[in-house]
Amino acid sequence: MAEIVAGQSATRQLAQLGIRAGTRLTVRRSAPMGGPVLVDSGGSMVAIGRGMARKVSVQILE
């Protein structure tokens, strides 16, 4: 994952759940109808709303 461009509180919340610049994420699922994406970060699963997920830019590995 490259970086997060979001508000301070959102960035903090994501970081608390282990989603921060430089970490590896696996996208498990993405819900239909513009629903959230389900992300695996270091063993914990986090559902992130689509709008929020757009602010997380990633670099795709392998």
Place this chain on the structure above:
Amino acid sequence: MKIALVGQPNCGKSTIFNAVAGYRAATGNFPGTTVRLAWSTVRLNGHVAELVDVPGIYSLTSNNPAESAARKFLLRETVSLIINVLDASLLSRSLELTLELRELGIPMIVCLNMMDEAERRGTRISSRELSTLLGLPVVETIGYRGVGVRELFRQGTQQLNQPPRPAEFIAWHRDVETSVQQMQGVLESISHEHRLPSRFLAIKLLENDDDISREAGPEAAAAASRLRARIEQTRGRAAESVIMSERHDRAMRLFEQSATVTRPRSDPRAALDSLLTHPLWGYVFLAVILVGFFWAVFGLGSLLENAISGRLDLLTAYLLAQVPKGGLEHTLIASLMDGVQGGAGIVLPYLVPFLFGLAFLEDVGYLPRVAYLMDGLLHRIGLHGTSMLPIILGYGCSVPACLATRILPSKRDRFLASVLATLVPCSARSTVIFALVAFYLGPMWALGIFCFNALVVISSGWLLARIWPEISTGMILEVPRYQWPAFRIMARKVWLRLREFVVLSWPLLIAGSLVLGLGAYWNLDHYANVALSPLTLILGLPVVLGTTLVFGVLRKELALIMLAQALGTTSVATVLSATQIVVFTIFITFYIPCLATLVSLVKEIGKKMTALAAVYTFILATLMGLVARFAVPLMLGR
């Protein structure tokens, strides 16, 4: 003496609390089960202490009211011991909070909970190594089985009066550390008296914490902003983010030095999850689970209702045969037995299976998945996906549902979620639906009412979101692992919720039944019914039902029992038409929430908003009752 259980959401604090305090705090497998402090006086190795279950926090910077309650408690109260509970399978992340808590200078012990889960994940932790590095005692536990809990409290009480010493290992990078120490110097030069350690205050000031900055005064705030600017200059990003990374770095290093990661055992739950969150099958299973839940509750409930009601009918008939007909004694016995039968014969048969089902869904960890599945739809309407948690809890009882809205960050979202949660039929109202509609008209009708209700809740959400437009912040919700619920814990949770009915509502029900019976005996109910006749007329209900609607404000299931009392028979179908049964049920389901809910609504969203909610639900109930009055005959084909 206060002992606080502190840790990240869903790490099992409440389970450990209950293991010591008896089942007092509801537990569940979703983040934010505990939204307020739970207290219990316990006796531990000769000490009498107040054990406090603190809502889960990710850090000492709070994101929602539940978290600020926790922070306020830790920062303002005199706590003698912190038991820091960690989910061992998420060790590295959890240690970030441990490092922050350590700065508070309060005696502390670390509890590595869910050790079995960590092992399954292939994480092997040396608690001795961790203890040396942290400079704190570390105890391994498996909370839901009670393993290690006794040892935890034994070592914890030894730790009293021993605040954590500074540990070498935890020191930060030189440049940041210098800034922290300079900040500390400024604070100490201003005043020597601080309730909290100066290092903690210094770090919080560098993190630009609003509360602490205000408290520390302008001089300290000015110094803090100078030091922040310096950090930002050298590191090239916000000071807050630099400090968070420092903590993250230390936590990672602690993790690497105390744990080894091997291959995780293959986990069948991952396969289950990919099915239950599937973009198509996920919704199919959601529908199947909900409908299956409905059928199970109805099937079990009607079986029990028939068995119990039949017996009680015989008993009532026997008792009534002993006294002369038409006398006061006759009325007394008849209304008393109506109340008894209402509880044992009508409410309990549906309530018990319902609560068990809900406890199962909560403990297994399905609720956050529902929130995930529904977020897309809810977001379209203008709601926050996490709102789904309180709304689902509303099916159990509206009171905890209103409390659960504290996990939502914005005030507007909390208002919307609490209003919608009260519109959802709680277990009391579901009982009315099961015992009246399903029992007399068939389960399909009851299912129809549940679906109709869901539709109204969604449209209400849409409407209210338009009235108070605000862009909902995106959902960020941790989705926990599935867990097979321990039956013992589920049973105790069901009892915790059932007790309220048995000790509070049931006596009220019997008393209410007596009041109504005596009222009818002396013809007093006539006046109340006349006063309410405009409403009953509009809805096309018999005038005698006016009083029962009033009783519904006290407790929703009272309306059901009163119905039998007012009509003078328990076989409702002989007196009411199918349409009237549906109209009555729908009106009861939607109109003004019960007294207990109103009280908790006032606490959560304020008097004005509660009044607004009450008026809204009353109008909604009347309108929906009218719709049913004209739609049901069409559906019956008459």
